[in-house]
Structures are given as C-alpha cells and as structure tokens.
Amino acid sequence: MQGNRILPEEKVFKDPVHRYIHVRDELIWDLIGTREVQRLRRIRQLGTTFLTFHGAEHTRFNHSLGVYEIMRRIIDVFQGRPNWDENERLLCLAAAVLHDIGHGPFSHSFEKVYDTDHEAWTRRIILEDTEVNAVLRRMGDDFPEKVAEVIEKTYDNKLVVSMISSQIDADRMDYLQRDAFYTGVSYGHFDMERILRVMRPTEEQAVIKYTGMHAVEDYIMSRYQMYWQVYFHPVTRSAEVILSKLLHRVKDLYEKGYEFQTPPRHFIGFINNEITLEEYIKLDESVTMYYFQMWQEEEDAILQDLCRRFLDRRLFEHVEFDQHFVMNQWSELRQLFIDAGFDPDYYLVIDFSSDLPYDFYRPGEEEERMPIHLLTSDDRLRELSRESELVEAISGKKRTDQKVYFPKELLKAAGSDATKQRIQEILMDRGGA
Amino acid sequence: MLQEHAKLMALFQAAGEVVGRKKLQKIVYISKKFNAPFQERYNFHMFGPYSEELTLRVEELNSLGFVEEVREQKSGYYQYRYSLTPEGQTFLNQHQSAIVGNDTLFCRLNDNSSKFLELVSTILYFDDLTEAEVRDKVHTLKKKQNYSDEDFEEAYAFIDELTHLH
Known part of the structure; x- marks a missing residue:
C-alpha cells in the first residue's frame, strides 16, 4: 500500500x-x-x-x-x-x-x-x-x-x-x-x-x-x-486525592503570587491555560516528580506536607459516608478541621467513584450506549445480559461508592483535645476505627 | 459540598421528571454547549455524546437518596425515570445552587424526545463542521435513525431558539 x-x-x-x-x-x-x-x-x-x-x-x-x-x-x-x-x-x-x-x-x-x-x-x-x-x-x-x-x-x-x-x-x-x-x-x-x-x-x-x-x-x-x-482501590484513591490537592495547592499559590523557591515552570502553561504542544510533549512523570521532590522544602506548609505525604506514602485514611453525613455532619466537621488546624479544603476530601476514569459492563437502557452483542447461529444479534444470567446478575450490583478522606493522625492522638475527640466521634460513627 | 451533584439536582428540580437515561445524557450535553456549568466529560458513542461520569453521578445521587430512579420494563429493554426526592429538595434548600438561570433551558430540553435530542446533540458535537458536512456525518453515523430534512430543519431551529434563550 x-x-x-x-x-x-x-x-x-x-x-x-x-x-x-x-x-x-x-x-x-x-x-x-x-x-x-x-x-x-x-x-x-x-x-x-x-x-x-x-x-x-x-x-x-x-x-x-x-x-x-x-x-x-x-x-x-x-x-x-x-x-x-x-x-x-x-x-x-x-x-x-x-x-x-x-x-x-x-x-x-x-x-x-x-x-x-x-x-x-x-x-x-x-x-x-x-x-x-x-x-x-x-x-x-x-x-x-x-x-x-x-x-x-x-x-x-x-x-x-x-x-x-x-x-x-x-x-x-x-x-x-x-x-x-x-x-x-x-x-x-x-x-x-x-x-x-x-x-x-x-x-x-x-x-x-x-x-x-x-x-x-x-x-x-x-x-x-x-x-x-x-x-477503585481505596488506597490508590487516597493517593489520587493527595496528588489532586497538591496540584490544587500549586495552582492556588501561583495565582496568589506566592514566591516559590522552585517556581512551577512546567505547570504555568496549565494554570494559565496557554500551554503549547511542545511544552505538553516535554512534560512527563519524571519532570513532575522532580518538582514534588523540590517542593518538600517549600516554605508553604501545606504544599510541603502534601509533597511529603505523596512521596513518602503517608496517605489519607477514609470512611464511607451517607445522606445523614451530608445533611447533618459535614458542616460541623469542616469547622472542627479548621479548629484543629487543618485546612478542610486540602485535608477533608470527598471522593466519588464517578471521579475515576474506569467503568464496568452495563447493558444500560436501549440506545444509551452500545452493549455487547452475541451472534446466534441464525444470524440474529442478542444483547449479552439477556442471554447470560451471570452477566445480568453482575450488571445489577452496586456500582458506586463515596468516601471522605482525611489525615490518619486525626483518628489517633486525640488525648484530651475536645475538638479531635469530636472529629473522632463523627468519623468513627462512619466506621473509621 | 457535592457541587457537581448539586447541579444535577438543580436540573431535576427545574425540569421535573426526566424519562430515559439517553434523554438525560443529551439534556446535560446540550446544556453544557449552551454554557450551563456542568463538568461531566463526554465522548462520542454510537448514539451521540455520552458521559460515563454523568451515569455514575446520577447513580451516586440515587445511592445517597437525593434522586429517585424507577426502572420500567419495556418491550425488550428497560427504561429509567428520574426525579428529585424530598431529601434532595432539602439539600438544595440548604446549599446555594451552583447553577442558576438555566431553568427554562432545562425545561425546553425536557419537553423534547430523546431521538430529537440525539440529533440536536450530534449536530452540536460537530459544530466545527459546515451544515452540509454535519448532515453527511449524521446520515453516515446514524443511518438507522433515518433523520429527514424536516428533522434537521427542526433541530437547527431549536438550536437557534436555545441560542436566544439567555
């Protein structure tokens, strides 16, 4: 050809x-x-x-x-x-x-x-x-x-x-x-x-x-x-949560005019939404990991901490949450985090399964998206879950979950600190022991 | 909290019951194209723009008890109906909605059939092509839907109407 x-x-x-x-x-x-x-x-x-x-x-x-x-x-x-x-x-x-x-x-x-x-x-x-x-x-x-x-x-x-x-x-x-x-x-x-x-x-x-x-x-x-x-492994999601918050912190600091010891040169195009194709092609994981290494020494305590957590694998703990938590405990928990000295925008993070780029098979509704078809001996097409009890059973199972992530140390070393004790009560109530 | 979920709840609050997952997919996609601040990412699928993220987010809303999903058996397939629950309404009352000024848009979209919205969303997906190229593309990719010239006229008129909604 x-x-x-x-x-x-x-x-x-x-x-x-x-x-x-x-x-x-x-x-x-x-x-x-x-x-x-x-x-x-x-x-x-x-x-x-x-x-x-x-x-x-x-x-x-x-x-x-x-x-x-x-x-x-x-x-x-x-x-x-x-x-x-x-x-x-x-x-x-x-x-x-x-x-x-x-x-x-x-x-x-x-x-x-x-x-x-x-x-x-x-x-x-x-x-x-x-x-x-x-x-x-x-x-x-x-x-x-x-x-x-x-x-x-x-x-x-x-x-x-x-x-x-x-x-x-x-x-x-x-x-x-x-x-x-x-x-x-x-x-x-x-x-x-x-x-x-x-x-x-x-x-x-x-x-x-x-x-x-x-x-x-x-x-x-x-x-x-x-x-x-x-x-959907919860530990991987914890690492993703920390990485996302780290990148958010870089963006926030840059936009506020913070003076980096190691300026985020390779990130500026992303933050300003004006990255060139050549800059994009040059960016890889070795470059980003270099910055994470260097930012461990930044003066900003949050950036420094998030980089160390990511590199040293000191990941966040998690608990599942439900409607009661959303309606009755979230606002209080945010305030308690502030009182305990943790910025909730970075240290109290909601994570949903919809935040992840993977899916599993679902036949769905007609014409929602194309399912798997089986070809019968007389040349007819049959949708897989209509023919397979196994696939039908899996398709009906729970497909989502939601977790709240936070630093593990908040569940430990509570001592007589009333704020941390209340944080523990709420989180333990969610199953985080 | 739950900013992106709250936007979907606001859609159900404004539009009322939405019948059909495909229809919901197209309503959110078209709304995005008219600057409603939904963040769900879309890809092109056999039946037009589709967002797995949206599918999961609605399931999460259902799992949290904020949106009700009713599954109905149709001839050879299932159909799903979605509506806001009283708890979802309470949540929206407690939290300032991140999405305002789109109620008319949501209602107008919900007034139409999913087949029509599929055509509208596909036309919008190819908005970098000329009208003739779009027609060719739709006829090739959606041969089975057999959209007529009248369907196209109606779709373009509808897009024009939505453009002047704001």
Whole structure:
C-alpha cells in the first residue's frame, strides 16, 4: 500500500502479557519510533496505583504496543470475512498504537485540576507538526484525520471504531490483562484467544459468536473484579486525592503570587491555560516528580506536607459516608478541621467513584450506549445480559461508592483535645476505627 | 459540598421528571454547549455524546437518596425515570445552587424526545463542521435513525431558539 512497505524482516518485541508483539509494517515500526510515542515510556499506565500495588510500574508505552498486538490478531480473524474491508487494516493498527498518545503524567488528576483533556491532546499530536503526523502523512494527507476520527469514535466505519473502543475491544482486553499481570492480582485473566477466535465483523460493530458466551462472561467477570479490586482501590484513591490537592495547592499559590523557591515552570502553561504542544510533549512523570521532590522544602506548609505525604506514602485514611453525613455532619466537621488546624479544603476530601476514569459492563437502557452483542447461529444479534444470567446478575450490583478522606493522625492522638475527640466521634460513627 | 451533584439536582428540580437515561445524557450535553456549568466529560458513542461520569453521578445521587430512579420494563429493554426526592429538595434548600438561570433551558430540553435530542446533540458535537458536512456525518453515523430534512430543519431551529434563550 502506498506510504507503507512490508519490512524485509519482521520485528518483534518481547512482552510479558502477549509473549511477542509482531510488527511487519514499516508505518507501524516508524510510528513506534517517534518521540511522541517514546514519551509514553515515561508515563505510568495506572498513575498512582504503584503506591498500592508496587508492581504497577508499567507504562502507557507497554499498553499501546499491547493494544496494537490485539488489534493485529483481531484483523487476522476478520480477514476475508463479510463486512471487513482490508483497506482499513493500517488505519486500525495506527489508531491502536496512538490511542493513548495524548495522555500526560498522572493525567487523571492533571485533567481534573487544570481542566485539560488528553483526548484534545491526542488530536493535536496526530494532526499538528509532530513526528507522528509526519509518519502518518506518508499514507496520504487525509490519513492523520482518519486516525484521529477512529480514536474519537466519529469515523464513518463503525466496525473499525468498535475494534478499538467498545465494551469489548482491543484497548480493554489489553489493559485488563496487563494491569492484572503487573499488579500481581489473580483477577483480570480471561481466555482472550477464545474471544478472538469467536469475534466476528458486522456492519455496526465487532460481535461474538453465541458459542463464545462463556469466554465473554469470564471477561466481564474479570472487568468487574478489576474495577473494585484494583481501579477503585481505596488506597490508590487516597493517593489520587493527595496528588489532586497538591496540584490544587500549586495552582492556588501561583495565582496568589506566592514566591516559590522552585517556581512551577512546567505547570504555568496549565494554570494559565496557554500551554503549547511542545511544552505538553516535554512534560512527563519524571519532570513532575522532580518538582514534588523540590517542593518538600517549600516554605508553604501545606504544599510541603502534601509533597511529603505523596512521596513518602503517608496517605489519607477514609470512611464511607451517607445522606445523614451530608445533611447533618459535614458542616460541623469542616469547622472542627479548621479548629484543629487543618485546612478542610486540602485535608477533608470527598471522593466519588464517578471521579475515576474506569467503568464496568452495563447493558444500560436501549440506545444509551452500545452493549455487547452475541451472534446466534441464525444470524440474529442478542444483547449479552439477556442471554447470560451471570452477566445480568453482575450488571445489577452496586456500582458506586463515596468516601471522605482525611489525615490518619486525626483518628489517633486525640488525648484530651475536645475538638479531635469530636472529629473522632463523627468519623468513627462512619466506621473509621 | 457535592457541587457537581448539586447541579444535577438543580436540573431535576427545574425540569421535573426526566424519562430515559439517553434523554438525560443529551439534556446535560446540550446544556453544557449552551454554557450551563456542568463538568461531566463526554465522548462520542454510537448514539451521540455520552458521559460515563454523568451515569455514575446520577447513580451516586440515587445511592445517597437525593434522586429517585424507577426502572420500567419495556418491550425488550428497560427504561429509567428520574426525579428529585424530598431529601434532595432539602439539600438544595440548604446549599446555594451552583447553577442558576438555566431553568427554562432545562425545561425546553425536557419537553423534547430523546431521538430529537440525539440529533440536536450530534449536530452540536460537530459544530466545527459546515451544515452540509454535519448532515453527511449524521446520515453516515446514524443511518438507522433515518433523520429527514424536516428533522434537521427542526433541530437547527431549536438550536437557534436555545441560542436566544439567555
């Protein structure tokens, strides 16, 4: 195909999840070599999860290659079948490599605090003056736009979109297995080979042959368990809470004209909402961690404390809360925190599951979003939870929780201090002992 | 406290009962496009802009007892109805709403069908394209909805009306 050639010899990457990642196309090999893709080696896939599961040091680079490999295998299954257009092959593979290219360091917290959006950065890295764009343009001037559309889910061919972004896609199948491997948990495993063998292309989406239902059940169960046991882990959320508050403090101090000993040079563009693409690409986790190290010595007590808590893993404690707490205890608790010398804006933090970027399977309401479909032997499509009692049971389970985070020391060393004793009473009442 | 949740409660307070999750998704998305200060992030899905964050936030409101969710069996699928509970009303009375001046917008949106709001939200999603390009895009991405020229005229007229609401 114009703009690409088959490499004279296949390249392979060793990979602990898929064993080998095979690259035959020069386009893909060159994309992986761009500085924007290589930057993903310096951004962890799971953000602060390494503070809970110490093995979770894997990066978005590992994951991007994994998604590419799964996409390559799906295409192998689809080749020659109805509804599959072989001309879309390189588009699918390029989108797989680049689907996370816009993520920055600890991007979930960064995006919340500085109101930025990794998907907008993905688009810019693909379409503007970058090495990625130069490689993609070899396939034609409209090729970068097509890749961006696939990742944004607005590309005309819905089957192609569903292969990278749906309820059962290359992205999810890689991160579930990869995150399970690196965290060391025993959940997250499922028979991907079986799922790929029974995956079929339709005009609208990739579907699963009915005979593969049990393999998909296993995948749904893995997704459910990973959601609660890894992605929503309360300790990881505690680390995210501290990181978010740290970034908020930097923003507040900068806007108030505080004189930093180590000025937040790499953060100013975010705070002022005028960061350039080049500045964004240069920002990675090693840069942010450097600042956190330096800010441990800042004069501002809150910034110094939050940095030390994050780096030394002195995380916040948590308790669940309910309507009674919201209606009757929140205001009092805030005042008690002030009386105890803790700024509640930084040390009393509400955290909801909706604050996190993960989800698990839900069939939802008709036309809310596309569910997983099974393909029957007479070519009818059946929604998964209508056929599987297991999936239906999981879909009806509790899906949200809400916690309040605070410094652990407030639950200890209360002594005769009436303020701390009252704080303890309220928090112990929530189950925090 | 619960700033983002309170904005949704204010929506239910103004609009009354909202029937259908898809409809709620589109009401919040279109409101955002008309500068209502919702923070939920949206992606494009098969049926237009969709926010998982919004789905979870409404579940949280339900779990806290501030919003009631009623599930109804329809032919082959479930439909959900949402409304503010008395406790939700009390919460809103106690806390100054972070969202004011959008009641008419919420009501106008809630007056329309989810299929129509899907078209409106999709047109707004592609607001960087020309009208002809938008029509092409909608016809390609939403072939099954089979939107007619009249539907487009109505949608653009509705967007024009919303633009002049404020």
